[in-house]
Amino acid sequence: MGCSGFFNCIGKDGKIYDDLKYVWLQGRQVWMYCRLYRTMERFHKPEILQAAKSGGAFLRSFARVSNSGSPWKCAFCLTRDGKALKVQRTIFSECFYVMAMDELARVTGDNDMQVEAAQMMDQLVHWVRVDSSGLGRPQLPGDTPVCSMAVPMMLLCLVQQLTEGRSGEQVDKYQEVGSWCVKQILQHLQRGGTAILESVSVEGKELPGCQGRLQNPGHALEAGWFLLQYGVKNGDQELQRTAVDKFMEVPFLTGWDTEHGGLFYFLDVDGYCPTQLEWSMKLWWPHCEALIAYLMAYSQYREPALLERFAQVYDYTFSHFSDAENGEWFGYLTQEGKVTLDFKGGPFKGFFHVPRSLYMCEKILDSILEK
């Protein structure tokens, strides 16, 4: 009998080079299969549903860490047969678990899974807004709380997942969470609207040192389309404009490498060298997010400059990341654009950013053509 779950470490030609299973990637893959199955006719195939169910069963059997103090804490990495190997003291494994369960519930009609997703969402909101001690971080006197943009982004993504096409009391509750997330994300717009900073203080002020100055242009662009989507849904014109002018244009203007093309991974807002060894590399996912962001922005405003941005990112992305020889995309290039890690799947690269970007862009293009 097989172990179920998906291999994540896939070499340039499709060969498996490691059998560990990463919970972020398992959850994202289940979500993506279900979303394609549910919303795109050409992917409405039994084998896709079957793969999603099988991945969901693996997650339900093995993702949660039994002895962590909370029944909701999930592992980050599992052995092939589902034994927990690493646990992160963050919320992201759990977030992707929610996404997987909710989307799987939508395609299977399994109410238990939807309830499970909602319960885990409650736990996530509790960890983020009430008490984070259950995440297992040691209490250290110098480790003052910090707001990381990833956290409200992730929760906003879950709010959109859990409310789509639904109504009722629980949806009202999530609406409040959603507007809290938006306020939190907007706090990362700093320096009079000239910079998006990854981490700010709980009072929404700039933090000292490297941590405070860190920018991640691709992450800001992803926040941009999250905000734009939310603004459109809620009819908030001002938020839509902020999403485009601040969360898309600002990171593009600072993050695009005018010499070699592509988006830097990290930058320091004061021009110091980031301490992340990979700061100057070009990663696939910021480019996936930029494609969605600019096409969505163009779809909303029809400004030619936004389409030009899309085209500029598109040209770089498809000429550098996609692999004509063996299919799929490479994930990691040097600043100069050379493929430096040649695998197609790894501990942080799964079936998510590339298909989500292609899926979102196709949906947006369809809507443009329809109008």
Place this chain on the structure above:
Amino acid sequence: MGCSGFFNCIGKDGKIYDDLKYVWLQGRQVWMYCRLYRTMERFHKPEILQAAKSGGAFLRSFARVSNSGSPWKCAFCLTRDGKALKVQRTIFSECFYVMAMDELARVTGDNDMQVEAAQMMDQLVHWVRVDSSGLGRPQLPGDTPVCSMAVPMMLLCLVQQLTEGRSGEQVDKYQEVGSWCVKQILQHLQRGGTAILESVSVEGKELPGCQGRLQNPGHALEAGWFLLQYGVKNGDQELQRTAVDKFMEVPFLTGWDTEHGGLFYFLDVDGYCPTQLEWSMKLWWPHCEALIAYLMAYSQYREPALLERFAQVYDYTFSHFSDAENGEWFGYLTQEGKVTLDFKGGPFKGFFHVPRSLYMCEKILDSILEK
């Protein structure tokens, strides 16, 4: 009143770009100052001793994490005024604390510090050989114990530190630890003597997957000179030859970039792409270790091929890492040899590998000239 301790984050021109204080680097800097003060006449200056004492006082006041369950657990990173910000669940902060305290005790004659170093060493040996639960790693069913070469290397380094020029009961105890460390390090020589692997099973066998295949050529070269030094001290001819033929030649032949020069940071023994984003970068410290290794090997065997290796590493190192404009060395180059992180000091680059390498090489050259 100042905060004491050393700034670690120093830009290309000497400007401080972050005020966090990293315990590894604080301990190493104290050690290096003391070693220079104690053993090199031109550094026997009161201001060097004063800096070392001041750094030692900072460590004694702030390095230990009070609420960690063990009085010996040290932080990894402190705020400027000494509040713990991060704790690693490894032994390295504590190891550098021992090095600092023991060497400071040697120059000041402060017996309390020597006792403290010895007590912490006992705790380290206990964590490594008896029970690691005090390090705070969660017990996870898939996280089976693994032997990392860094651990016995570090302990062997401490054994040499704590026994140098001393005798007595405690030294005998350390001798046993030292020979255990050597046996452990030798377990990382795998595949019939053709590869040094960073991690092996507790039975000394190769591990599956990426972790099992990982090579770090600079780290193997560092182990090489540790073993050679130990072999010379203990009159072990076979160990000396293994150190040179296996722990120096093997990583050099696999780790040297024949296209662009320099040592790769990580490699996969089966030729897969490592999953570390920085695998192909050229870091300063492996080159520092290679300089020591080959000069020590040449000094021992006087084989011209070993001197040629030294010259090859020397040419690459001094033409790429040292900064003629503002002094000191850069730490991080692309595969092609371009400086990509331009700071002189950062979270992992302090006053240690460069001065230790220059110091060791000068000592070895002096001994060659004397003979």
